[in-house]
Amino acid sequence: MNVVITGVSSGFGYEMAKIFVRAGHTVIGVARRQDRLEAIRTELGERFYGFELDVSNRANAETVVTEIISQFGHVDILVNNAGLALGLEGAHEANYDDWQTMVQTNVLGLISLTQLFLPYMAERNEGYVINMGSIAGNWPYPGGNVYGATKAFVKQFSLNLRADLFGKNIRVTNVEPGLCGETEFSNVRFKGDDDKAAALYQNAHPVTGKDIADIVFWLANQPKHININQIEIMPTSQTFGGLRVHYAE
Numbered sequence: 001m002n003v004v005i006t007g008v009s010s011g012f013g014y015e016m017a018k019i020f021v022r023a024g025h026t027v028i029g030v031a032r033r034q035d036r037l038e039a040i041r042t043e044l045g046e047r048f049y050g051f052e053l054d055v056s057n058r059a060n061a062e063t064v065v066t067e068i069i070s071q072f073g074h075v076d077i078l079v080n081n082a083g084l085a086l087g088l089e090g091a092h093e094a095n096y097d098d099w100q101t102m103v104q105t106n107v108l109g110l111i112s113l114t115q116l117f118l119p120y121m122a123e124r125n126e127g128y129v130i131n132m133g134s135i136a137g138n139w140p141y142p143g144g145n146v147y148g149a150t151k152a153f154v155k156q157f158s159l160n161l162r163a164d165l166f167g168k169n170i171r172v173t174n175v176e177p178g179l180c181g182e183t184e185f186s187n188v189r190f191k192g193d194d195d196k197a198a199a200l201y202q203n204a205h206p207v208t209g210k211d212i213a214d215i216v217f218w219l220a221n222q223p224k225h226i227n228i229n230q231i232e233i234m235p236t237s238q239t240f241g242g243l244r245v246h247y248a249e
């Protein structure tokens with residue numbers, strides 16, 4: 001299979017690249033950090049191909065997707081994994097640039113690559129789009145404001161793709177992980193405050209990037225007549241907090 005993975009340079013994407021390459025598939029990995037793409041090529045060998053791309057740059061995405069199709073002929077799976085959270089402040093204290101970056105990456109970047117690859121899948125009447133959503137798209141939490149909203153968009157977009165692809169052999173899944181350690185997610189969210197990021201996972205026994213990659217690989221290997229619409233994953237240590245009431249003093 002030819003598998004495109006965005007956000008391949010760390011975390012979930014990197015773990016997915018390892019699993020798919022080691023299973024004999026071709027991985028076309030996309031990310032902004034060229035040095036990481038080169039290091040992964042060195043590590044994983046000739047079945048890994050890196051393409052430097054900021055998914056929010058539409059013009060560059062058009063060029064890269066055209067190049068991928070001309071080089072590989074077709075894409076079996078598109079894993080829209082690139083994404084990020086920036087900040088955990090309340091909406092009344094948040095930074096607008098952070099909000100814009102999350103929307104540009106998690107929403108516009110994801111729909112851009114989907115819109116570019118989907119016609120090729122439709123033409124072959126075969127394909128699979130796996131989107132990286134989040135529990136943050138299902139459950140509100142303080143500080144989740146725009147990040148959670150982008151992931152709610154990803155969930156609904158995934159379901160709407162299913163509706164549009166009626167009668168086609170193209171599958172769509174929204175993967176919705178909860179607290180996951182061993183990735184750069186919280187280091188990015190807390191803007192390099194690595195101690196704060198590490199504290200979040202200490203003694204929590206979080207889900208790992210490899211756990212999520214294993215689930216994506218399992219999805220990819222389901223029989224073609226089965227479509228998993230959504231799959232939500234949390235560590236056992238994480239659960240719901242209930243609704244809050246603020247009582248006046």
Ligand code: NDP
Binds near residue numbers: 085184
């Ligand atoms: P990481 O920060 O480790 O990985 C994020 C990846 O996205 C990196 O490879 C980064 O590469 C890439 N990326 C970010 N912005 C862009 C961009 N504009 N263009 C191209 N690539 C980009 O985090 P995770 O692996 O944890 O997260 C992966 C996905 O999973 C994200 O969508 C995240 O929202 C989601 N998620 C994470 C959870 C967690 O707890 N870790 C839980 C639920 C969902 P580079 O910087 O090189 O461009």
Ligand code: 8X3
Binds near residue numbers: 133144177
């Ligand atoms: C990442 C999971 O709970 O930090 O999407 O929003 S959470």
